[in-house]
Each structure stands twice: as structure tokens, then as C-alpha cells.
Amino acid sequence: MTTRVAFIGSGFAQQHIAALAHIPEVEIAAICSRNEQTARQIIGDQNINYYPFENYLQMLQQEKLDAVYICLPPHLHGEIDIACAEHVKALFIEKPIALSLELADQLSQTFKKANSIVSVGYMNRYRPNIINAKNHFSKNPAILFNAAWSGELPPPYWWRRREMSGGQLTEQATHLIDSIRYISGEFKEVQAFSTSGFIDDVKDFNVDDAIVMNFQLESGAIGTVQTSCFSKEHGGGELGIYLELASREKTYRFHNHCMDLELQHSQANKEIFNSIDNPVLAENMAFFDAIKNGSHEAILSPYDDAVESLKVSLAADISIREKRSVALASL
Incomplete structure (x- = not known):
């Protein structure tokens, strides 16, 4: 049985479409995007219909879809997600899922009411290296964490605007936060500090130059997550992407986006x-298994779990604004 899918937004869509080529029962029917040039490049010579972004509802009504991939910047979540839940049974949503807990909770209730199958794109959960760590630390608890996502400023305009991206901790380092949660359990409390003013040559820039978030997990483990986007291109001078964690028996050191x-x-x-x-293929296969079986069982990052990862970065934002530690239970 063929499963008809469509994409709203072209961010990371190409990687998903490449993965879907390995799943025979999937038919990509359409893509709806603000950037027609990028969408046309993704479509190439494939038989995929293009819809301008403002016509997403027309696409949902006309294409007789089974699933939709929402690959949008964070500030565009809301009405589109709700419309998708009204027209299709399954949604794949790229992270981050929202910029406020109020909206995330509203969408969660919408999906429950519609009995939607929802997977969120925290692809690290499907990596064998991360699963290996989860298995080890479930028996030998991690005690200390050290993580960073430190690099150059990404080019999209929306990324540099706090009201559009939520900042680097919410938009990029959420992968690290989610990996920590997946491996070692829930965050209990965070205290964060930020700095700005060093990036003075980028128009309309209003996110933080760098953030340090200290935390304690419910398990008692402690650690830190750092982010920065101030580095100019100077031979790899940025700190890079890494996640390090240790129990009394072993130390796991993950490096780079691919989590070597x-x-x-x-x-x-x-x-x-x-x-x-190929974690993108793995998460897509799990998504379509869930559609086929009518169950979230195969999905390692369902929507409500992704809400918990969002809470951590939003708690850090409160900590920065109010200059205090924030308990996750207070949100």
C-alpha cells in the first residue's frame, strides 16, 4: 500500500527525501515552500508538485495525503501544524517544535484530539553510538557531563532573530539537550549565563553570542552545555560540537555533528x-512503521517527549533573564 506524503518547508527536506527513496511504499506527492528556487532544486526531475507557501491549505485539501513533514523555522509553527492534524493522520515535525510551552501544549492537545501519529526529528536517538551509551548508563549512571555546540553563525536570516529561532540553545543545541535526556533522564534544574555585544558586524542580530547552561539531572548528575556563534572562519578555531559523559566505569566522548x-x-x-x-533513514523507517501499525511504539521521539527537551532551553532563557536557577518542575 502506497503512503502519500508532502513537505511544508524546505529546511532539511532534501535529507528526508533522500532517505525516503529507500522506503519503497512511500510516494512524495508535493512540497510547499516559501523558497521556490530551493524547492525546485529539491524536486529536480521527480514527479512532485510544487505549491507556494501561502497555498499550504490547498495542498492539504487536494493531494489526499497520509503524512506531512513540517520542516519550518520555529516561529512558523502553530496554525500550520493544526491544519495538518485536521487533514492527515501522521506528522513528522523537525525540531524545535515551538518557541513557547503554551503553543507546544496547545499543539500537543490538538494532536491527541486528532489521534495523530507524530514524530519529531531528534535523529541522535536513532544513532547506534547514542543507543550504546543509553544502554551503558542505564546500568552505570553518568555523573558528569560536558557538551558544546560552538561554531560560526548560520546563514539564514531567521536564525539570528530571537523571536524567530529562539536562539542557539533552543534551535541547535537542543540536539545535545535531547541526547542527554535520552541517555540519562530528565533535567531537574538549570542555571544559565549569556554574553553579547561581541558580534557587532551582523545586521539585525539579537540572539546571544554565547551561553553557558549548568544543570542537574533528576539522577543527581551534573554538567554544562555551552553554545556560541561568534567564531569567524579561522581554521577551525571554534570549539566545535561534542558531548562527553562519564560513569565510574567508562567515559563516552562524542564529537562532531555525526556523533563519532x-x-x-x-x-x-x-x-x-x-x-x-544513517539516522535520518532510521527515524523515517520508524515513522512509517508507526503509520503502518497505527502506533507510536517505533518512534523514539514522540511529540510530548520533545516538549520536555524544549522545556530545558526555555528554562535556561528564564534563568538568563531573571538571574536565578530554574527548576523544571516550575514550568
Whole structure:
């Protein structure tokens, strides 16, 4: 049985479309995007209909879809998600899912009422290296974390506007926050600090130059997540992307966007596990298994779980504004 899908937004759509080429029962019917040039490049010579962004409702009504991928900047979530839930049974939503808990909770209730199947694009959960760590630390709890997403300023205009992206902790480093939650459980409390004013040559820039978020998990473990986007291109001078965590028995060090792993058993015994997996394909296969079976069971990042990851970065924003620590239970 063929499953007809469409895309709203072209952000990360190309990676999903490439993955869907490996799932025979999927038919990509349409893409709706603000950027026609990018959409046309993605479509190429494929038999995929293009709709201007303002015509998303027309696409939902005409294409007889089974699923929709929402690949939009964070500030565009809301009415589009609700409309999709009214017209299709399954949604794949790229992170972050919203810029406020009020909207995220509203959408959660909408999806429950519509009995929607929803998967959120936290692809690290499908990486064997991350699953390996989850299995280890479930038996030997992690004690200390150190993580960073530090690089150059991404080019999209919306990314540099706080009201559109939510800032780097919410938009990019949410992958690190979600990975920590997936491996070691829920955040209990955060305290965050930010700095700005060093980036003085970028028009309309109003997000933080850098953030440090200290935290404690419900397990008692502690750690820090850093973000920065101030680096100019100077030979890899930025700190990069990494996640390090240790129990009394082992240390796991993940590096780069693909989460390559150095696993340290002892001073003399280290193993290297380079990422050769395809987590985008894995999360898409899980999504279509869920559609086929009518159950969220195969999905490792359902919507309500993604809300919990969003809470962490929003708690950090409150901490920065109000100069205090914030308990997650207070949100």
C-alpha cells in the first residue's frame, strides 16, 4: 500500500527525501515552500508538485495525503501544524517544535484530539553510538557531563532573530539537550549565563553570542552545555560540537555533528566508533512503521517527549533573564 506524503518547508527536506527513496511504499506527492528556487532544486526531475507557501491549505485539501513533514523555522509553527492534524493522520515535525510551552501544549492537545501519529526529528536517538551509551548508563549512571555546540553563525536570516529561532540553545543545541535526556533522564534544574555585544558586524542580530547552561539531572548528575556563534572562519578555531559523559566505569566522548564516539574503558584501552549509520533513514523507517501499525511504539521521539527537551532551553532563557536557577518542575 502506497503512503502519500508532502513537505511544508524546505529546511532539511532534501535529507528526508533522500532517505525516503529507500522506503519503497512511500510516494512524495508535493512540497510547499516559501523558497521556490530551493524547492525546485529539491524536486529536480521527480514527479512532485510544487505549491507556494501561502497555498499550504490547498495542498492539504487536494493531494489526499497520509503524512506531512513540517520542516519550518520555529516561529512558523502553530496554525500550520493544526491544519495538518485536521487533514492527515501522521506528522513528522523537525525540531524545535515551538518557541513557547503554551503553543507546544496547545499543539500537543490538538494532536491527541486528532489521534495523530507524530514524530519529531531528534535523529541522535536513532544513532547506534547514542543507543550504546543509553544502554551503558542505564546500568552505570553518568555523573558528569560536558557538551558544546560552538561554531560560526548560520546563514539564514531567521536564525539570528530571537523571536524567530529562539536562539542557539533552543534551535541547535537542543540536539545535545535531547541526547542527554535520552541517555540519562530528565533535567531537574538549570542555571544559565549569556554574553553579547561581541558580534557587532551582523545586521539585525539579537540572539546571544554565547551561553553557558549548568544543570542537574533528576539522577543527581551534573554538567554544562555551552553554545556560541561568534567564531569567524579561522581554521577551525571554534570549539566545535561534542558531548562527553562519564560513569565510574567508562567515559563516552562524542564529537562532531555525526556523533563519532571515543569510548574509554581505561587509560590503556580506548575504542573508536565512527558513525557510518544513517539516522535520518532510521527515524523515517520508524515513522512509517508507526503509520503502518497505527502506533507510536517505533518512534523514539514522540511529540510530548520533545516538549520536555524544549522545556530545558526555555528554562535556561528564564534563568538568563531573571538571574536565578530554574527548576523544571516550575514550568
